[in-house]
Amino acid sequence: MSRKIRMGMVGGSLDAFIGGVHRRAAIMDGEIELVCGVFSSDPAKSKETGKALYLPENRVYNDFEEMILKEKQLPEGERMDFVAIVTPNHVHAAPTKLALENGFHVVCDKPITLNTEEAEEIVALVEKTGLVFCLTHNYTGYPMVKEARQMIASGAIGEVRKVIVEYPQGWLATLVEVTGNKQAAWRTDPKRSGAAGGLGDIGTHAENLAEYITGLKITQICADLTIFVEGRLLDDDANILLRFDNGAKGILQNSQIANGxxxxxxxxxxxxxxxxxxxxxEPNTLIHKTNQGTRIIRTGVGNLSKAAQVHTRIPAGHPEGYFEAFANLYRNFAIHLRAYWEGKKADPVYDFPTAQDGLRGMKFIDAVIASNKTETKWTDF
Amino acid sequence: MSRKIRMGMVGGSLDAFIGGVHRRAAIMDGEIELVCGVFSSDPAKSKETGKALYLPENRVYNDFEEMILKEKQLPEGERMDFVAIVTPNHVHAAPTKLALENGFHVVCDKPITLNTEEAEEIVALVEKTGLVFCLTHNYTGYPMVKEARQMIASGAIGEVRKVIVEYPQGWLATLVEVTGNKQAAWRTDPKRSGAAGGLGDIGTHAENLAEYITGLKITQICADLTIFVEGRLLDDDANILLRFDNGAKGILQNSQIANGxxxxxxxxxxxxxxxxxxxxxEPNTLIHKTNQGTRIIRTGVGNLSKAAQVHTRIPAGHPEGYFEAFANLYRNFAIHLRAYWEGKKADPVYDFPTAQDGLRGMKFIDAVIASNKTETKWTDF
Amino acid sequence: MSRKIRMGMVGGSLDAFIGGVHRRAAIMDGEIELVCGVFSSDPAKSKETGKALYLPENRVYNDFEEMILKEKQLPEGERMDFVAIVTPNHVHAAPTKLALENGFHVVCDKPITLNTEEAEEIVALVEKTGLVFCLTHNYTGYPMVKEARQMIASGAIGEVRKVIVEYPQGWLATLVEVTGNKQAAWRTDPKRSGAAGGLGDIGTHAENLAEYITGLKITQICADLTIFVEGRLLDDDANILLRFDNGAKGILQNSQIANGxxxxxxxxxxxxxxxxxxxxxEPNTLIHKTNQGTRIIRTGVGNLSKAAQVHTRIPAGHPEGYFEAFANLYRNFAIHLRAYWEGKKADPVYDFPTAQDGLRGMKFIDAVIASNKTETKWTDF
Amino acid sequence: MSRKIRMGMVGGSLDAFIGGVHRRAAIMDGEIELVCGVFSSDPAKSKETGKALYLPENRVYNDFEEMILKEKQLPEGERMDFVAIVTPNHVHAAPTKLALENGFHVVCDKPITLNTEEAEEIVALVEKTGLVFCLTHNYTGYPMVKEARQMIASGAIGEVRKVIVEYPQGWLATLVEVTGNKQAAWRTDPKRSGAAGGLGDIGTHAENLAEYITGLKITQICADLTIFVEGRLLDDDANILLRFDNGAKGILQNSQIANGxxxxxxxxxxxxxxxxxxxxxEPNTLIHKTNQGTRIIRTGVGNLSKAAQVHTRIPAGHPEGYFEAFANLYRNFAIHLRAYWEGKKADPVYDFPTAQDGLRGMKFIDAVIASNKTETKWTDF
Structure with missing residues (x-):
């Protein structure tokens, strides 16, 4: 189909963080255009955002139900092709389900839902409808992450023995959620964020990255969650021992109180x-160490895997960053969508995280919370 | 004017390098859309590119004259607003002049022209028409470059004494221009690149960066240009002593044979x-050293200048890179264009390199080449 | 006493690793001289080493008993002042005890002994005799470790919340202990190394460093020890969750199979x-991060604590390394010895690890091994 | 000869910088012992230093003439074997000459003398006497410098094209020589330092390093020397273009006003x-780059040259630093001395800078000063 793919967006008003990321990531490669949206639960704010994005007034909606149902009425040559959902966690499941039920493909920010039950419904619905669903665990979009995955799959470091994955941040070192910081407020609110705080916000990225790069599955965990900041309602620090399905061991730690x-x-x-x-x-550097020496692998330099190459836009030394890695997910989603329309299968090199990955993330949260409560060392995952 | 700004492009076929950079940089912030173009001197290739970019057939032209003159005939609500020129150096001046003469604003890749005479014509034409002209010395678009400039202007390191600016690359360490490498071929061809090779391609970026960050002007140079690779027609290495207008001294070196x-x-x-x-x-890091200690200044962290802040899109630690710095030029160009339309002056914080900067770059090339030929130590610049 | 302090050495033949380190560390500051030794359990090898070290033949002994008892007979102006014990772990306790019992001060390589019982005997003997005993947890000798300890003690980062201490090595990634590697052979042999492998060899350094820098005590641990290399008899990898006495949490991981x-x-x-x-x-760099920015603290630069200053020999940028940090322990030991002779107390800034620290290390090994065996999450330490 | 080699020292009182470096470097490997010295032109200060170094009173002299002549009278088994000269530059030539004339070998700090004439005398005297003379261009003692030299000699990077050598310091950014800083005072005083300031103090190290590593000779230079700090008498900054005997080009810059x-x-x-x-x-890291990728070469890791191996004391990751590199010169000097006594030639892998290197450094200073004065671009060297 020789036209841009049309995106409708749920969430992402002007003062949001991740909405602008999704918009830039979606459009930068020239494959996708934003055609409509509901950018806030506040219709005035939604309108204001739509105007700032140069959308026609009649494509800016008051709620996601209206958007999905009205867009469905539009002629094929005009209506949106997919919905991008960039709301806080508690507003992921409902628009995703409605979109899928009405024949729209979906890109959804992570975590997939507020809890495991919702995630299982989404997985079932994606399978039933056969529509394309992408979960934006965006960090897997980096070329050097692709290279690492290919190297391990091809045996470049032998059987994996030890994995250390970390995700420290410092921005919640004090109780900023009561100071008007909107990003902090919903992320530390159980109603909007779910049962986990930092663990859900960033710990699941770490879990996803570890399994993606190694090709292994975590099978057992032993977790120590903490709320360090007095008055906070959800975990802001996690130290977790890991065991993997091949016998490898590991550590996952994430923190939002790691000052600096x-x-x-x-x-x-x-x-x-x-x-x-x-x-x-420093995403364009991958370090390969052996007891015989160290090799610096760089985006765009030397003989890299096809997976690394097709996720790189420019020659070495012109740093591609967060937006481009995120855009790789949208570009791959677009490739899958065009393949879907043509009744073909896309080349698996253009991969992206799926609803199944999202469900696994929710189960990881469940397992960590269970482990944190028990006196038994190991909890199955 | 509540609509996206419309860009027409000259150059940038699918197998080019810088065309794709300009397109992504132009559109990623949602302010600009590509509406037409002539992407190659080969009409078939131009058409193929236009199709891949989802442009309507009637907006893909055979040459830039056709594009500029036909677009001019289109109604206000449809025709392009500005021309982006992303061709090899010898095709910068002609489309720039024709665009300006027909009332179109211009974004032009650097160097501004093939030689100083052409550059002076462009400068005169920009002044005469009052149109907005942006030269993409893109490296000045990085937030930490803005921060450095602000710090020096505000006296954070005192009067400048010594400047060392370097631009090493290794990709021309062998005679790749005869191996079918299109990028190498035109860059090492005096007819298409001009009197300088690496000096014009990257040395002028170094010169521009040094003057931009320090706010100083280079006044004298002493240059040693070399062609290291046998069979090459233009310089692939430059070592240059610098003297600045405040008495500071310095070194500029660039190379395309710096292997690795x-x-x-x-x-x-x-x-x-x-x-x-x-x-x-590593563009998001700026190092501030004193004899009392070292401070790491990072994009998005702590109290940065307004100049750094307005050129940053996301929180710290989400690396913005080459595309985003490039996009900052387009975003600032868009701000100036909207100000132009409203008859206002844009906030100077949204700056970008001008035709004057381009002329200065051409004169720098002239001075270095003159210095390289003479036995006298210092050549005025 | 205006003369060099006289050292006798137990262990450290020419093909050993740590013996040469101790010798260089002891003598480099001009405070200590080697006067006698028994360098191997093989008298011929001991003699050969003594000769290579330019010792007179009559001061090279056949076993440590002979050395201690014969030296005791020598006149005050000639006999050794202290014994440095640099043998494998199973030969630490006996010479230490004999030395103390005969009035000789002791420097002993870590771990203090083969097991906790022996360690308790040493602690008691040190207390009883009042002699000076130094355990070479050498990593606490670095000036930037001193600075970190002082900063935390003075509140520079506030109450400690999270500690991550790591000690990865890769040299035992394969079964090198059967290939003639003498260092590997004794370190992986329970008879000579004790109940722990990598945990005792390097994990205790990590434990000691964490407590030294933070001033906190670990109170609970949850450990996962592994033998990754088939055929090995002792742990080569450890992942351990930590809890500290002030409520801080943490992770300690060490490995000798971390390839590269x-x-x-x-x-x-x-x-x-x-x-x-x-x-x-990179021992001369200490990074101080806050949410407002990052500061690089460097040996010899700016206003450092007295503790950092007195453990630094030369101006900034002349890297002091492993030997100098090790030598700081010997230099401080020498200061304490001279104070002992003068009946004074040495300035506490010249500190070094004690027998108590050694006992704590042995108990840490016990606790980790116990934790590793149990299904209960937390084991007290 | 089965005994330690005996060193007498000229210069290096307790408050000096380089004297302590020489003493530690000389003794740390157990090959050399300090037996006598004249540590200051002030006899009281010399005595005080000798006492602090635990020397017998009768081996601490009032001036170097006394030391050399009296030591010569001592029996073979007692008198010093060589003189280490660690005074300011203007007191290098006289003790060196007297020592050589009286049959003592010499280690001398760099620069070899105050001027070229003196240097030529030393070279002649060394040749005439056949005694061992070592100039402490200590930076060539690092194992990774040895490795780099071997790699280039063996063609690992092909014919050399470009060399950039830099030596920036910041400690003279203000007029500290008038504030009681003894190190600054003599280094900026033409009478004690010679015709050059920073150029002689550190620039010659850079020149020596570049020629040592590349195996090339600099043939032409073009220099711009500056005194940035008002009131200073000698250069504190140098920017120099280089041309080498094989056609390679380069840059040498040194500074003592490079703040931080x-x-x-x-x-x-x-x-x-x-x-x-x-x-x-970061001396234990050598980076090897090619257009196919980057390799980190590390002291002690993998297959290194014999030259790197024999200048390394401990396994990888235990950082050896400035003192150990300096000690490598003394250790090699000791090997040459023993070979001299045995009438043999030492293995050339145990190299160190010679009087010829010192003379070359003096001529480099002359050439740079001449170049700085002329309006002609290139000055022969």
Whole structure:
């Protein structure tokens, strides 16, 4: 179909954080255009955002039900093709379900839902409808993450023995949620964020990254969750021992009270013959260590896997960053959507996280919370 | 004017490098849309590119004259607002002049023209028409470059004494221009690149960055240009001593035979009371050194200048990179364009390189080439 | 006493690792001289080593009993002042005890003994004799470790909340102990190394460093020890959750199968108002992070604590390393010895690890091994 | 000869900087002992230092003439074997000459003398006497410098094309020489330092390092020297273009007004097929770059040259630093001395800078000062 793919958006008013990320990520490669949206539960705010985004007034809606049902009435050549859901966690499930039930594909911010039950419904609905669903665990979109996954899959470091995945941030080191910080407020509110705080917000990214890169599954955990900041309602720190299905061991730690840390998602994987290290804040560098020496693998340099190459836009040394990694998910989603329309299967190199990944993330949260409450060392996951 | 700004593009076929950069940079912030273009001197290739970009057939042209003159005939609500010129250097001046003469604003890739005479014509034409002209010395679009400039202007390191600016690359370490590498071929061809090779391609970025950050002007140079690769027609290495208008001294070196270097533009500035260091390949870090200690300044962290803040999109630790810095130029150009339409002056914080900067770059090339030929130590600039 | 202090050594033949470290560390500051030794359980090897060290033949002994008893017979102006014990773990307790019982001060490599019972005997004997005993947890000798300890003690990062201490190495990634590697052989042999492998060899350094820097005590642990390399007899990997006496949480992990890691002891401490990070492999850098920015603290730069200053020999930028940190322990030991002779108390800034620290390390090993065996989450320490 | 080698020292009172470095470097490997000295031109200060170093009173002299002549009278088994000269520059030549004339070998701090004439005399005297003379251009003692030299010699980066060597410091950014800083005072005083300031103090280290690593000779220079600090008498900054005997080009810059820089000697060398980078402040890392990727070479890791191995004391990850590199010169000097006594030639892998290197450094100073004065671009060296 020789036209741009049309996106409708739920959430993402002007003062939101992740909405602007999704919009830039969606449009930057020229494959997708924003055609409609409901950007806030407050209709005035939604209108104001729509205007700032140069949308026609009649494509800015008051609520997601209206958007989905009215867009469905529009002619094929005009109506949106998919819905991007960028609301707080408690408003993920309902628009996702309504969109899928009405034939719209979906891109949804993570975590997939507020709880496991909702996540299971989404998984079932995606399977039933056969529509394309992408969950934006965006960190898997980086080329060097793709390279690491390919290297491990091809045996470059041998059987994996040890995995250390960390996601420290410092921005919640004090009770900022009562100071008017909107991002902090909903993330620390059980009603809007779910049963987990930092664990759901960033810990699930770490879990997803570890399993994506290693190709392994975590099977047992032993967790110590903490609320360090007095007055906070949800965990702001997690230290977790991991065991994997191949016998590997590991550690997952995330924190939002790690003073001075920005957004330092990072992973180290050690196998029988080598190790790999990647840091999100310097995303174009992948370090490959062996006892014989260290190699710096860089985006765009030398013989990289196809997976790394097709997720890179420019020559080496022109740093691609967070937006481009995020855009890789949207670009891959677009490729799958066009394949869907043509009745074909997309090349698996253009992968993205699925509803199943989202469900796994919810179960991870459940398991960690259970582990944190018990006196028994190991909890199955 | 509550609509996106409309861009027509000259150059940038699918196999080009910088065209895709301009397109992503232009559209990612939702302010600009691509509406037409002539993407190649080969009409078939231009059409193919236009189709891949989902442009209507009638907005893909055979040459820039056709594009500019036909777009001019279109109604106000439809025709392009500005032309983005992303061709090799020898095709910068002609479309720029024709665009300006026909009332279209211009964004032009650097260097502004093939030689100084052409550059002077452009400067005169921009002044005469009053139209908005942006030259994409994109590296000045990084937030930490803005911060460095503000810090020096506000005296944070005292009077500047020493400047070291470097731009090493390694991709031309062998004669790749005869191996079918299109990017190498035109850059090393005097007819398409001009009198300078690496000096014009990357050395002028270094010169522009040094003057932008320090607020100083280079007044004298002493240059040693080299062609290291046998068979090459233009310089692939430059070592240059600098003297500045305040008495500061310095060094500018660029190279395209620095084996293993990717795109390592970097600058160090030492003043009476401190020093600053910035590297393009880790662009979100600015290092502030004094004899009492070192401070790491990071995009999005702490009390930064307004100039740094308004060129940043997301919280700290979510790395913005090359595309976003480039997009800052387009976003600022858009702000100036809307101000132009409203008859206002844009806030100077939203700056971008001008035709004057482009002319200065051409004169720098002239001075370096003259210095390289003479036996006298210092050549005025 | 205006003469060098005289050292006798037990262990440290020419092909040993740590013996040469102790010798260089002891003598480099000109305070101590080697006067005698028994360098191997093989008298021929001991003699050969003594000769290579330019010792007179009559001061090279066949066993430590002979050395201690014969030296005791020598006149005051000639006999050794203290014994340095640099043997494998199972030969720490006996010479230490004999030395103390015969009035010789002792420097002993860590761990203090093979097991807790022996350690308790040493502690009691040190207390009873009042002699000076130094355990070479050498990593606490670095100036930036001293600085970190002082900063935390003075409240520079507020109350400590989270501690992550790591000690990864890769050299035992394969079964090198059967390939003639003498260092690997005794370290993986329960008879010579004790109940723990990597945990005792390097994990106790991590435990000691964490408590030294933070001034806190670990109170509970939850451990997962592994033998990854088939055929090995002792742990080569440890992942441990920590709880501290002030409510802080943490992680300690050490490994000798972390392929490609050299000797990467490192620590991160996060408090209410800031964080600190130190890495042994770049020991002259201490990173101080807060949500307002990052400061690089460097050996010799700016206003450092007295503790950092008195453990630094040369101006900033002349890297002091492993030997100098080790030498700081010997230099401080020498200061204490001279104070002992003068009947004074040495300035506490010249500190070093004691027998009590050694006993604590042995108890840490016991607790980790107990935790590893139980299904209960938390084990008291 | 089965005994330690005996060192007498000229200079190096307790408040000096480099004297303590020489003493530690000399003794740490157990090959050399300090037996006598004249530590200051002030006899009281000399005595005080000798006492602090635990020397017998009768081996602490009032001036170097006395030391050399009296030591000569002592029996073979007692008198010093060589003289270490660690005075300011203007007191290098006289004791060196007297020592050589009286049959003593010499280790001398750099620069070899105050001027070229003196240096030529020393070179002649060394040749005539056949005695062992070592100039402490200590930075060539690092194992990774040895490795870099071996790699280039063996063609690992192809024919060298470009060399950038830098030595920035910041400690003279203000007129500290008038504030009682003894180190600054003599280094900025033409009478004691010679015709050059920073150029002689650190620039010659850079020149020596560049030629040592590359195996090339600088043939032409173009220099711009500056005194930035008002009231200073000698250069505190140098920017110099270089040309080498094989056609390579380069840059040498040194500064003592580079605010916030500690002691950042560093070098980058680019050849036809790769590049090397080394920084003195992280001396155990050597970076090998090619257009296919980057390799981190580390002291003690993998297959290194014999030259690197024999200058390394401990396994990887236990950082050896400035003192150990300095000690490598003394250790090699000791090996040459023993070979001299045995009438043999030492293995050339145990190299150290010679009087010829010292003379070359003096000529470099002359050439730079001449270049700085002339309006002609290139000055022969």
């Amino acid at each position: 840390e920005e957004n330092d998602l990072n992973i180290r994987v050690y196998g029988e013959t080598g190790g790999l290290q990647w840091k999100q804040m | 270097e990717e795109n390592d533009l970097n600058i160090r500035v030492y003043g009476e009371t401190g020093g600053l260091q910035w590297k393009q390949m | 890691e050299e000797n990467d002891l490192n620590i991160r401490v996060y408090g209410e108002t800031g964080g600190l990070q130190w890495k042994q492999m | 820089e500690e002691n950042d000697l560093n070098i980058r060398v680019y050849g036809e097929t790769g590049g090397l980078q080394w920084k003195q402040m």
